Amino acid sequence: MDNFTTFYVSITILAGIALLLLYINHKLSGLYKLLKINSVKDDEDE
Amino acid sequence: MKFLIIIIGLLAGTIFGILPGFRKQWKSWQIVVVFLVLGLSFYLTFIPHIAATHQYLIYLSDFNIKKELKIHFLVQEIHSDTIIISSTENKTKTFPITIKNSQLTKGDEVIALLSYNKKDKSFVFKQLIDKNPSLVLPYIPALGENIRILNLHVPCAWIAVLAYLISMIYSIKFLKRQNSFFDNVASSSALIGFFFTILATITGMIWAKDNWGEYWNWDPRETSIFVLLLIYMAYFALRSALGNNKLKARFSAVYSILAFITVPFFIFVLPRITIGLHPGSADDTSLGPIISSEATSLSYLKQISFSISFMGWTMMYYLLLNILVRFNYLKKEIFHSNH
Numbered sequence: 216m217d218n219f220t221t222f223y224v225s226i227t228i229l230a231g232i233a234l235l236l237l238y239i240n241h242k243l244s245g246l247y248k249l250l251k252i253n254s255v256k257d258d259e260d261e
Numbered sequence: 262m263k264f265l266i267i268i269i270g271l272l273a274g275t276i277f278g279i280l281p282g283f284r285k286q287w288k289s290w291q292i293v294v295v296f297l298v299l300g301l302s303f304y305l306t307f308i309p310h311i312a313a314t315h316q317y318l319i320y321l322s323d324f325n326i327k328k329e330l331k332i333h334f335l336v337q338e339i340h341s342d343t344i345i346i347s348s349t350e351n352k353t354k355t356f357p358i359t360i361k362n363s364q365l366t367k368g369d370e371v372i373a374l375l376s377y378n379k380k381d382k383s384f385v386f387k388q389l390i391d392k393n394p395s396l397v398l399p400y401i402p403a404l405g406e407n408i409r410i411l412n413l414h415v416p417c418a419w420i421a422v423l424a425y426l427i428s429m430i431y432s433i434k435f436l437k438r439q440n441s442f443f444d445n446v447a448s449s450s451a452l453i454g455f456f457f458t459i460l461a462t463i464t465g466m467i468w469a470k471d472n473w474g475e476y477w478n479w480d481p482r483e484t485s486i487f488v489l490l491l492i493y494m495a496y497f498a499l500r501s502a503l504g505n506n507k508l509k510a511r512f513s514a515v516y517s518i519l520a521f522i523t524v525p526f527f528i529f530v531l532p533r534i535t536i537g538l539h540p541g542s543a544d545d546t547s548l549g550p551i552i553s554s555e556a557t558s559l560s561y562l563k564q565i566s567f568s569i570s571f572m573g574w575t576m577m578y579y580l581l582l583n584i585l586v587r588f589n590y591l592k593k594e595i596f597h598s599n600h
Contacts, residue, residue, distance in 0.1 A: 218307045218308065218406075218409075219307075219308070221307050222303060222304065222306075222307035222308055225303050225307070226300055226303055226304075229296060229299055229300060229303065230296070230300075232296075233292065233293070233295075233296035236292055236580065236581075236584065237289055237292055237293075239584060239588075240286060240287060240289070240292060240584060241289075243286065243584065243587055243588060243591065244286045246591055247286070247587070247591065250591070250594060250595070250598075252590075252591070252594060254284040254285045254286075255283065255284040255285075255442060255445070255586060255587055255590040256284075256442070256590075257440050257442050
């Protein structure tokens with residue numbers, strides 16, 4: 216595999232991971248809204 | 262200067278990663294920026310040509326080594342069947358190359374596959390690779406094209422150390438304040454550190470296959486990273502073995518602190534005091550291209566691409582940590598609301 220092919224393969228994988236993480240981030244924020252949680256909170260009384 | 266360029270990358274990545282914090286969601290544009298930086302680092306890793314100087318071929322011929330190498334040179338004069346070349350840095354010392362049907366013009370910077378004929382003291386032109394290339398990395402003897410993997414291998418190893426360090430800091434914070442958020446960050450960071458350790462091991466194995474002949478050689482560096490993987494595997498085994506959340510957090514916090522004490526020893530000390538194949542081992546005259554204080558050990562382009570790579574992977578670490586911390590918190594909230 217030459218350098219250009221390696222670059223195009225790796226950049227495609229990277230773009231796939233980027234889309235996956237954007238999707239997970241979006242889904243997580245949707246779940247936070249559903250459960251009415253603003254952000255991760257401290258839990259010192261546990 | 263080299264360390265400054267590398268540290269700028271590390272700091273820029275850390276600031277970008279820390280600013281959104283671990284608690285709130287990253288904006289989509291922030292995630293896009295992480296991947297743009299990583300994409301740029303991949304571009305600078307794979308696209309530049311790696312080419313030696315023609316003097317290196319002459320140097321090899323002194324040891325009776327005849328090799329075809331990508332050579333970067335400047336065309337000084339063109340004759341009917343010969344061109345006169347010089348190196349791109351030293352333009353005064355020129356050499357002839359016999360060449361037919363040349364597409365070259367005077368003043369071209371060229372990368373071509375050449376060999377050196379010691380008997381005739383002449384270069385043999387094999388193949389034109391590129392004319393007037395925008396990015397060229399110098400050829401490092403014994404590493405050659407393999408130097409490209411440096412931009413993946415070294416940041417992965419250093420980010421594993423950073424992740425284990427953050428895991429230890431948040432474990433100490435947990436033991437002080439008994440706040441489950443700190444346990445969440447510590448365990449998430451250890452998991453990402455483990456992932457990056459595996460990545461560093463895989464990229465190292467690929468490199469080792471080309472340079473040392475085998476994927477795994479039980480070199481002190483390989484052995485130490487294997488032991489480190491076992492240590493952190495035990496951390497996750499401990500966490501999964503304890504059902505009680507409070508007990509799990511407390512035990513794993515203590516274990517994480519103890520585990521991190523071994524990290525500098527296994528990463529920085531042991532491979533440098535024992536004899537091995539990895540750069541920087543006790544019998545190696547150089548410290549390796551990154552640690553070496555010699556300015557020439559990495560070209561400016563390589564330093565910049567390495568720094569950008571460092572920045573991208575550091576940002577990626579903080580992004581993954583943010584997602585994992587928020588995911589673990591959500592899992593706990595759903596579990597609590599169901600019980």
